[in-house]
Amino acid sequence: MIEYQTLADDHPDLLQSPLLRAALLTLQYTQEHGSIGITKNKAFKRTFVHWAVQNFDWPGEGADEVFRYHKVINEADYAPLEVLHFLLIELRLGRHFKDEFRLTKRGKELAQSPGRLFVELIPYFVHQIDHSSYARFDDQPFGNWEVWINVINVEADHGISDVALYQKFYGEPESDRNAARRDIYAFKACVLRPLEWAGLLMSTQDQGAEMRAVHVFKSPLWRSVLKLDTDDMLQSVHLQ
Numbered sequence: 001m002i003e004y005q006t007l008a009d010d011h012p013d014l015l016q017s018p019l020l021r022a023a024l025l026t027l028q029y030t031q032e033h034g035s036i037g038i039t040k041n042k043a044f045k046r047t048f049v050h051w052a053v054q055n056f057d058w059p060g061e062g063a064d065e066v067f068r069y070h071k072v073i074n075e076a077d078y079a080p081l082e083v084l085h086f087l088l089i090e091l092r093l094g095r096h097f098k099d100e101f102r103l104t105k106r107g108k109e110l111a112q113s114p115g116r117l118f119v120e121l122i123p124y125f126v127h128q129i130d131h132s133s134y135a136r137f138d139d140q141p142f143g144n145w146e147v148w149i150n151v152i153n154v155e156a157d158h159g160i161s162d163v164a165l166y167q168k169f170y171g172e173p174e175s176d177r178n179a180a181r182r183d184i185y186a187f188k189a190c191v192l193r194p195l196e197w198a199g200l201l202m203s204t205q206d207q208g209a210e211m212r213a214v215h216v217f218k219s220p221l222w223r224s225v226l227k228l229d230t231d232d233m234l235q236s237v238h239l240q
Contacts, residue, residue: 002149004123005225009115013221017199019125020118022056022084027093027103027111035100042096043075044085052081059196079134080197087125118225122198131190139186143169148191150230153218156201157234162188162214192216200226 007014014020029051030036037045044052053073054063058080066073075082085101088094093107103111110117132140148169155168166173166187173180195201200222204215 002123002127002145003227004119005227006119007115007224009113011115011224013219013224014114014118014199016202016219016221017118017122018056018058018080019084019197020114020121020199022052022058022080023088023093023117023121024111024114025055026052026084026088027107027117030094030101030103031108031111035097035102038096038099038101044081044101046072046074049073049075049078049081053078056080083125083129083134083197087121087129091120091124093120122200126194126198126200129194131194132186136185136189139182140190141170141183141187143191149195149226150228152195152201152216153222153226153228153230154233156216156218159215159217162192162203162216165192165216188214 026036029048036048039045050073053061053066061078061080066078070077075085088101088107089096092104093110094101094103096102110120127145132138151168152165155165160168163173163184166184169187170183173183192201192203196203200219202217202219204217
């Protein structure tokens with residue numbers, strides 16, 4: 001079982017988690033305003049959705065990128081907020097009352113404790129959510145988090161491309177190019193992206209390649225919160 005360490009509320013590595021930052025902002029916004037309006041379909045109303053887009057500073061989905069393609073944003077158009085809303089309800093940090101989203105007592109407490117909120121929110125998000133549900137396709141890669149995280153712990157210790165990392169688990173991609181793209185996409189959507197949203201992985205992209213080359217690195221937050229079976233296999237970097 002993967003264990004997550006609880007960090008002090010002022011630990012700087014916590015700020016590297018986009019999902020934790022968004023959760024804190026949402027909880028604190030709700031406290032300040034008393035509630036957030038919701039639609040008949042139980043989604044956040046557009047006023048808050050626009051606020052979230054502008055304030056979450058989500059990697060790859062900042063306000064400039066999102067508003068470039070949408071003048072009006074609904075919750076369903078902004079996956080980070082849609083997933084976060086689901087998590088806050090599932091973890092009973094907030095609840096729907098009539099036409100409003102309100103915080104529970106527990107939600108109010110954790111809004112002031114980033115360290116505790118992290119260990120409540122992030123493990124549940126990574127391990128319990130069906131990540132294919134907000135991906136382009138419904139494909140899911142074969143495997144489990146115990147294996148994925150322990151292997152990534154070693155292979156991404158000094159950085160590795162997403163395709164090379166895929167090959168560590170599944171070998172050479174399918175000879176059919178479309179099938180290979182789908183397989184790699186499923187791995188990225190259901191394994192790598194959740195770890196990036198959690199703040200445990202970081203990535204850089206080479207925009208010049210036909211299939212954008214993505215290099216994956218463990219974040220300082222990974223090293224702070226995860227204690228794994230494969231830690232004794234890590235090699236230190238030799239400085240020249």
